[in-house]
Amino acid sequence: MSAPTAVPAPRAETADIVLEVRDLCIDYGVGSSAVRAVTDANLTLRRGEVLGLAGESGSGKSTLAYGLTRLLRAPGVISGGEVLFHNRPQNSAFGAAPGEVVPAATEIVDLLGADMAKLREIRWSQLAVVFQSAMHALNPVARIDAQLTDVLKAHRAQMTAEQRRERAVELLRMVGISADRLRSYPHELSGGMRQRVMIAMALALEPQVVIMDEPTTALDVVTQREILEELMQLRERLGFAIIFITHDLSLLIELADSIAIMYAGRIVERAGADELFHAPRHPYSLGLLNSFPALHGEKVRMEGIPGSPPSLTALPGGCAFHPRCPYAMDRCRTDIPQLVPPAADPGRAAGQPRVAACWLQDGFQEPPAPLRRSAVGNNGDSNGARGADETHGSEL
Amino acid sequence: MTATLSDGTTVVHGPKRPGTPALEARHLTKHFPVHQFGPGRTRQVVHAVEDISLALPEATVTAVVGESGSGKSTLARLLTQLITPTSGELLLDGVPVGRSAKARREYTRLVHLVLQDPFSSLNAVHSVRYHLERPLKLHKRASRDDLDTKARQLLERVSLSPSERFIDQYPHELSGGQRQRVAIARGLAVEPRVLLADEPVSMLDVSIRLGVLNLLDELRERERLAILYVTHDIASARYLADTALVMYAGQVVESGPATQITDAPAHPYTQLLLSAAPDPARTDPPVLRGRGAPPSLVNPPSGCRFHPRCPFAMAVCKEAAPPPLPVATDQVAACWLHSPEHAPKTNPPAAGNAAKDF
Numbered sequence A: 001m002s003a004p005t006a007v008p009a010p011r012a013e014t015a016d017i018v019l020e021v022r023d024l025c026i027d028y029g030v031g032s033s034a035v036r037a038v039t040d041a042n043l044t045l046r047r048g049e050v051l052g053l054a055g056e057s058g059s060g061k062s063t064l065a066y067g068l069t070r071l072l073r074a075p076g077v078i079s080g081g082e083v084l085f086h087n088r089p090q091n092s093a094f095g096a097a098p099g100e101v102v103p104a105a106t107e108i109v110d111l112l113g114a115d116m117a118k119l120r121e122i123r124w125s126q127l128a129v130v131f132q133s134a135m136h137a138l139n140p141v142a143r144i145d146a147q148l149t150d151v152l153k154a155h156r157a158q159m160t161a162e163q164r165r166e167r168a169v170e171l172l173r174m175v176g177i178s179a180d181r182l183r184s185y186p187h188e189l190s191g192g193m194r195q196r197v198m199i200a201m202a203l204a205l206e207p208q209v210v211i212m213d214e215p216t217t218a219l220d221v222v223t224q225r226e227i228l229e230e231l232m233q234l235r236e237r238l239g240f241a242i243i244f245i246t247h248d249l250s251l252l253i254e255l256a257d258s259i260a261i262m263y264a265g266r267i268v269e270r271a272g273a274d275e276l277f278h279a280p281r282h283p284y285s286l287g288l289l290n291s292f293p294a295l296h297g298e299k300v301r302m303e304g305i306p307g308s309p310p311s312l313t314a315l316p317g318g319c320a321f322h323p324r325c326p327y328a329m330d331r332c333r334t335d336i337p338q339l340v341p342p343a344a345d346p347g348r349a350a351g352q353p354r355v356a357a358c359w360l361q362d363g364f365q366e367p368p369a370p371l372r373r374s375a376v377g378n379n380g381d382s383n384g385a386r387g388a389d390e391t392h393g394s395e396l
Numbered sequence B: 001m002t003a004t005l006s007d008g009t010t011v012v013h014g015p016k017r018p019g020t021p022a023l024e025a026r027h028l029t030k031h032f033p034v035h036q037f038g039p040g041r042t043r044q045v046v047h048a049v050e051d052i053s054l055a056l057p058e059a060t061v062t063a064v065v066g067e068s069g070s071g072k073s074t075l076a077r078l079l080t081q082l083i084t085p086t087s088g089e090l091l092l093d094g095v096p097v098g099r100s101a102k103a104r105r106e107y108t109r110l111v112h113l114v115l116q117d118p119f120s121s122l123n124a125v126h127s128v129r130y131h132l133e134r135p136l137k138l139h140k141r142a143s144r145d146d147l148d149t150k151a152r153q154l155l156e157r158v159s160l161s162p163s164e165r166f167i168d169q170y171p172h173e174l175s176g177g178q179r180q181r182v183a184i185a186r187g188l189a190v191e192p193r194v195l196l197a198d199e200p201v202s203m204l205d206v207s208i209r210l211g212v213l214n215l216l217d218e219l220r221e222r223e224r225l226a227i228l229y230v231t232h233d234i235a236s237a238r239y240l241a242d243t244a245l246v247m248y249a250g251q252v253v254e255s256g257p258a259t260q261i262t263d264a265p266a267h268p269y270t271q272l273l274l275s276a277a278p279d280p281a282r283t284d285p286p287v288l289r290g291r292g293a294p295p296s297l298v299n300p301p302s303g304c305r306f307h308p309r310c311p312f313a314m315a316v317c318k319e320a321a322p323p324p325l326p327v328a329t330d331q332v333a334a335c336w337l338h339s340p341e342h343a344p345k346t347n348p349p350a351a352g353n354a355a356k357d358f
Helices: A061-068 A116-122 A144-155 A161-174 A191-203 A221-238 A249-255 A273-278 A283-289 A330-334 A382-393 B072-080 B101-110 B128-138 B147-157 B163-167 B176-188 B206-222 B234-240 B258-263 B268-276 B315-319 B351-355
Strands: A017-028 A035-046 A050-054 A076-087 A107-110 A127-130 A209-213 A241-246 A258-263 A266-272 B023-034 B044-056 B060-065 B087-092 B111-114 B194-198 B226-231 B243-248 B251-257 B325-328 B331-333
Touching (some): A050 A249, A127 A191, A221 A249, A258 A283, A283 B206, B128 B147, B234 B243, B234 B258
Parallel strands (some): A050 A258
Antiparallel strands (some): A017 A076, B023 B087
16 A cells, blocks of 8 residues: 555656645734644655654644645644645546547646635535544535535536435445435445545545545544545546545554655655654654554563643744654754755655755764654565564663 | 353453452443334444453453444443443452442442543643542542642652642643543542542543553553553553453454564454554555444344454354354454364464564
8 A cells, every 4th residue: 555656657857746845834813923734845745645743732733734725724824835736637537528538737836826716616526625523514405416516516617416416326336335325414424434435525526635634533444444445546537636534643654655754744754654654763763663552572571752742832942853852953952944855864755855844864963763764674564563663662 | 252161161351360369250241222113113233342351450450442433432330330231240358349339439449430531530720639539538548638739749759840830730731641640640549459440541632642551551560450441552562561452343353462463463353453563664555354334232243243354264253153252372362264174274364474474
C-alpha cells in the first residue's frame, strides 16, 4: 500500500503536481489579538498521491486544510502565501456531454485569489472534502438519495432526475452500500455506512483532490480498515489525490505515500512514509513514533513526549518544540529552524526531497543516533527496523 | 457461551495470582429491556453482557478489548455498581457485596471509575482543590486541617508537581493529560482497591497518552491497585496489561496474557481485530478475514455469536455456543476450532500458525 501508485504515469517534474501550497499563513483574529495557527506551510501534492498530514490537536492541520480550500470560517484569516491548483479536468465519460472530448490541458488556478464563481467551479468538482464527523456532516432530516443527488443537481445541471438517481445508486455501490439504502435517513445507518456515504458524496463529481479530515477516527478498527481498503481501490481506479489528516501516525505510515508532520502551526518534517518511519529526522517525529506501542516484539517502557503541546497564544521562542525536546541546544531557544533538507542525508526519495526543521540537522554537529538512522537498506525488512525502534524506545 | 466447562468448573478470566482477588465477578449478566410501545409489543432485551466471570487481583492490570457495542463499557459499569446486573454477583476481597446503603458507600469508595472524557468528567466551575477535597470530606478520609496537605499529596501521587501550581487552577486551565491526572487523583483520594478505567486515554493527544498509561502502570505497583483498563486499542492493551480479555457481542471470546493474545491469537475474532489494527511495521496490506459488523444484541445469532462473520465457521458453530477452551498457558478461546472433537483435520488456525499471518 505504501508504494506510490502514480496515476497517470509520471512524465515531467511539474506535470504531476495537482496542488501546491506556498508559504501559507493563517491567523485567527486580526490585529494585536491575532493568533497564528499556520505558519509558512509548504506542500506539494502530486496526482494520485496520498499525502498524510499528522499532528496533535491544535497543531493546525485542519486549519491548513480548510485554509487551502477557502472554507475557513471567521475569525480565521489567510494572511499570506499562495495555493496553486493545477486544474486538469478529467477526461472521463462522467461529467462531460456524450461525445465531447475534454482536452487534458492544465490550467493553474490561484485558489486564494479566485473569485466565487471560479471557486464554485473548482470546489467539489475538482477539490472535495470529507469531514470528520459524518454524524454531523449529513443532514439528519434528509434522505440519503436527496443528499447525494443535491450535489449533482447543483454542479451538473444537464443531468435529468433519472440520471441523477442512477448516479446515486452507482456511487453507493462504489462504496459498498446496497441501493435499497437510498431512501434511508442518516440515523438509520451505522457509523461506518454514514462515513461511506460521505466518501461517496465527495467522489460524486470525480474530483482530482480529496481532502479527508480524520475520516475514520470515530470508527471501529475493522470498519476503519474496510473503508480505507475501499478508498485505496477507488483511488487506483479514479486516480484522485488524497490529503489525509489524522493524529494516528501509525495508520498514516501504512496508508500514505508521503507525510508532513505539523507541530504548533508549522510543518516540522516532510518525508516519504517509509523514510519517516525508519529514519525520522525531527525529534518530534521521533517522539510521535515512540508514542504508539508496538504490536510485536518485546514489551519495553516507552515515554512518549514529556510535557504537553504549547498554546498558540504563548508559543515558546525559537523552535516551538524545544521545551519538550530531549536534545534541545542553546540555539533552539532563540532561533527558529527552517524547513531544509537534513545535511548529509543518505536516504532521499526521488523527486521530493525530504526536509526537516531542526538545528540538529544543520551539519554542524552529529545528530543523536536515533535521528541519523539510515532509511536505506531497511525497506522491506520491517522486523529489523522495528527492533531498532525498540532499542531507542527508552532513550526518549 | 457459558463460562462453565463440561466438567463443571467455571472459567474465571483475569490475571492468575495466588490469594483472594481484590474484586471478583461471578456469572455477571446484563440484559437491558427494549422499550416498545403500542399493541402487540413483545418483551425484548439487549443482551449486553453475557455470563462473564472475572477476577481482578491486586497489583495487576486487566485489559478489556473490543469494538463499540461489544459490552466492554457495560462490564465496567456493572463492576462499579452504577447499573444493577440482571444476574451474577460481585465479591470484594472475597466477601459478597451487600445491598445496604452503607455497604454501597463502602463499595463506591473501594471501587473507583475513571471516565473517558476528562473535559466533561471534571466540573468546569470548580477548582482542582474542590475536586480533590470533596471525596476526602464525603468519605471522611481527612480532618479539616489535613485537607490541604492531603490534596497536595494526591497531586504529587499523579506526578502533578509542584502541587502549588495546579491546586488552585480550574479545569480549563489544564491540558487534557493534566485533567485526566486530576480525575485519577480524585479517585485515589478515597484509597480505593480497584480502579476501573474506561478508555482513559482515547480523548487525549497522542503524545501524552503514554504518560497517562505509564502513570496507571506505576499506580499498579505503588498503590497495589487492581486496574481494569477498557480500550479499543489492542496495542495499548498489550503495552499496559498483564492479561487481556477480548469481547465480542457481549461475550468474552478470548482471554489470556496480553502478549500471548497479540502474538498468538487463537480466536478468529481476535485475529480479525489484530489484522485491522494499524501497524507501521507491516509491509503488505493486511487481509481481513471476517468482514461485516457486529450483530444486533436484541436477537443475537444462535450458537457462537461470531459465526455469521467467521471465515472458519462450521456446522456446530450455528448450533451450540462454544465454551472457553484452553489453547495455551492461561489462555482460553471460546471457539470450536480448539475443541478436540470439532476441530477440522486440516489446517486449524491454531495459535502458533495464526501468528504468522500478522
